[in-house]
Amino acid sequence: MVTDFLKTCCADPMKLIGEWFVILPALVLLLAAAAAVVMRNLIHAALLLTLSFIALGIVFIALGAEFVGFVQLLVYVGAVAMVIVFSILLTKPDQLTKSRNLLSGFAPAAGVAVAFTALAALLGFIFSSPLAKKPMPAPASAPVAAIGEALMGDYVIALIVLGILLTAALVGAAVIAMEDKP
Amino acid sequence: MISSLESAPIDVLHWFLGLLGSFGVPAWILAIISALIIIGTIIGVFLSLFALTSVMERKILARVQNRYGPNRAGPFGLFQPIADGIKMITKEDLVPRTADWIVHFLAPVVMMVPALLVLAIIPYGRDMVPAELDAGILYFFAVGAGTEVAVFMAGWGSNNKYSVLGAMRAIAQMISYELPLVISAIVTAMISGSLSPSAIVSAQGGFAFGFVPQWFALTPWGFTAGLIFYICALAESNRSPFDLPEGESELVAGHLTEYSGFKYATFFMAEYVGMFAICGMFVTLFLGGWQAPLPFLDIIPSWCWFLGKVCFVAFTMIWVRATLPRLRIDHLLAFAWKFLLPMSFAAFLSAACWHYAGRGPLAWILSLAIVGIPYLLLGNAFTNRFSVSRRTYLFSE
Amino acid sequence: MSFLPSLESPQTIDVSLGPQHPSTHGVFRMNVTLDGETVTRLQPVFGYLHRNHEKIAEGNSWLAAMPYTDRLDYICPLTNNWAYALAVEKLAGIEVAERAEFIRVITAELTRLQNHVAFLGFVLGDMGAWGTALMYAFREREKILDLFESLTGARMMCNYMRFGGCRCDLPPGWLDTTRKLVDGFPKFLDEMEALLTGNEILLARLQGVAPMTADRAINGGMSGPVLRAAGVDYDIRKVDNYGIYNRFKFRVPRGTVGDCYDRFMIRVLEARESVGILKQAIAVIPEGPVVNPKAKQRGFRPPAGEAYGRIEGPKGELGFYLIADGSDKPYRFRIRPPSLINLTLLEELCVGTKIADVMVILGSIDIVLGEVDR
């Protein structure tokens, strides 16, 4: 195992670097996500969640899915994470401190148990599926133009429906926000 | 001679790599060295540009305000950045006792990273793109989103009321202005049919009637989109009149209140490099990138044109800063959502009409109407909403 | 780490703006309660620049109080001098030399000019215009200060007026320089207006912010441009006709809304009127002594009695209330500073506005802390 590893190292260092570009961010992603769950400080948790979003984006990019990776960064880091921290800033401070109560008693143990059960089930399904036994396919290169054409061609109905849904949500949010004004 | 100047930076790089290769250095090490040299050059150029701008900005501001500006450190005050640097480094690095010190420490780092990363996809000259990405524009905005996190971290981590208020303003402002910014950039991608910056630059090549450059900024839709992009760029790089997050007359220094010494310098540096990056993007998208403005001016190397245009755009930003008072937060948000966003949609529509109407005189009239009418209607509605009006005054003898 | 909760409601933040803050015009402090960006409560705190001025004056001779008045509103020392001299002249019944009356009008109107242009600059600074307007204003103010220096010997601490006249005569060539400056001044005001009054950002920042009704302004004791911006036609130059103001033709501008924009524009219009007064005064200034030779400066002992002398200072009604007991010191020396009294409505004006407006409102009242705290 180790000799294999060293051999690949010497044979094709660039490939190795390429692999580590996936493995490292993936590790960061896992650790950050786990830490975000455990953290008591809500802001730290939100920032770690942002870190995991970034790591996920890098994983996507390293795997060759540039477009998805960039969109991940743009949407999740640029918008979702910001909305999360903004809503934390706008929450009442006494609610911030109350969240600690959740971490007492049986609640943590129960949470961990549920999480592990779910993880085990998921891993079981993944490894028992025929996909897991297939050899890894060569990384597909997806040029942006191809994605664009697919979105505007085959999936155009879905795109439009999603767009309408989001617009409706936006308008609804605006209406709710306007309510308290005279 | 001319062609050698044009590709001089690349030639030097290749010569150096060839030299190393002749000593038997493996190819993969050469690749790393090549990348490091390119990165080093870009960072070096932009940091020296930052140093130069930090003094030029003060000099230009001073001249606009009828003062001399810094002129004591070295000839014409050109060594001022060195003096500032020494001061910044030797200053005490204060961290408030109740600050969230990890976040406080990381914020300048997080601020610097996206500012440097976005420099990777800008075409600095003919065939001079450090990272040729298919989705270059997307990369630019995706990485640029990291700045918001940094500003938030700085504001929160300082545990200061001014900082928190500044961070809240910054986030609200950046989220609001990101939308029109991206949409106005997408307009150019739509016309040139690519998200790659170099493809967008080459789409602006050539000259109409032999001397009018075909830059996007010289079309009705491109002018509108470019103006929106410019305004949003001011807002995204927290420059006056959108410098609310650090508006010194209200919030002392906003999210920077509790920073001193080198951390403050890092913020300062990141803001300037980010400003140059967004100026570079503006030049790439709307001002024809590295293309010369007139055919016979091609003899000047393309990268010189690019730098010159970036400096010009930066100069206009300084000029605007010297002229305009700051907006108020509610005006700022209303401006983004109620004026810039609809206008960027209008530019979008206008660009589409321009394209399908054959890019001829008819296209000009059509696209001009599509951006002009909303500008007049929306603009007047917007100014009336804030009761902006001329008044008459009574006089008593 | 807490989210800095306020004592009153967990959703608001208490911010102490000042006394060290970039735009509180000196050492002024406001304890502001913010709900988001909106001000829900504002408590002005002053006194950081208190210098015991009135008591010092009561312990010194009548003449020795004069240099201290320079330091009240240190932007406009000459009008302060005049107000004090006027009060003493009223107390002791001293006639003022004819030429001195003209010099007083000229210097006072120059003071008004430089105060109002500096005001424009300061308000723009509060709005975050990076001092451009302020620098233009100071460029012109500098010329006026140079005139003051060549006349009185000091740029700001002039100590120029004396009981019954002025300390010294105009130096040769002074009137010509002044005439040139006054003739060029409208051009500068035009430039300022081109830079400022059409600017949409400025209009949006100023119009409709903190309007004040005429009733409220009168009941609040406002005076000067703040009162006239609210639409009240009250200018002490017209009401009292002190000095020789009845000999000059000038108009009193007044606003209609009383918001920050009116307060801003009234200053521009008043500066233009001052230019007119200056032109008239320079044209007809007579020769003669600059101080009433009968008036005594050193060892001055007015008869027992009291008097209130007031003038239309650039910032409002500046009054001195003096009680004499026949000795060489004032028995009571009381100043009515316009800045302090115009400041009393600050909370009322600020509540409900954004925090950025607070600075503009404070700037639009035009205070000088030397006068507020005395």
Added chain:
Amino acid sequence: MIFPGSGILKGLAVTARNFAGSYVEKDRLTTEQYPEERPKLPEAARSFPFLVYDGDNPETGMRCVSCKICEKECPPQCIYIIQDRDEAGKAIKRPKVFDIDISVCMSCQICVEVCPFESIRMDQDYELSSFDRFGSLILDKPKLLKSNSYYHSIHPTEAAETDGRIEADRLKKEAAAAAKAAKAAAPSVVSASSSSSQQEGKP
């Protein structure tokens, strides 16, 4: 407002004009480059008081007679005077100590106005900063005493007027003394000598 944003463009034009103007018009760039360029002070300019002496010797030419009017009238009370005494303990019309604390002085010029002996005058020296706030900000007699020719160099008009006044005063006194001497020619030697000593004190 037909074209929203036109006001902003107008403002930009003004700043552009000032930017360009600061390179060509001297009127737009009024800053003095201080250590190289010195301000041209008007004659009336004043900084802190000094004491004038006539002739070359500061001690004998001193105009001050230690009357202490300035000490009394000084609004912030920054003047401190002790009258000189001879060996016998008799007061001489000359200050032994004359200190002005210029960290307190507010340059109001009232001491100048009240001085009946044209002795105290305002200086124009403005470079007074020092590292020692107790030593160099208290001006003692040697530092305060400056010659009449220096006075002429900073306030020529005022100094000429003063000299004229002193001269007229002297002539008047001399005339009065001569008349007095002529009137009581022989008997009163004592009064003549006393009046001449007065003249020595104030030439």
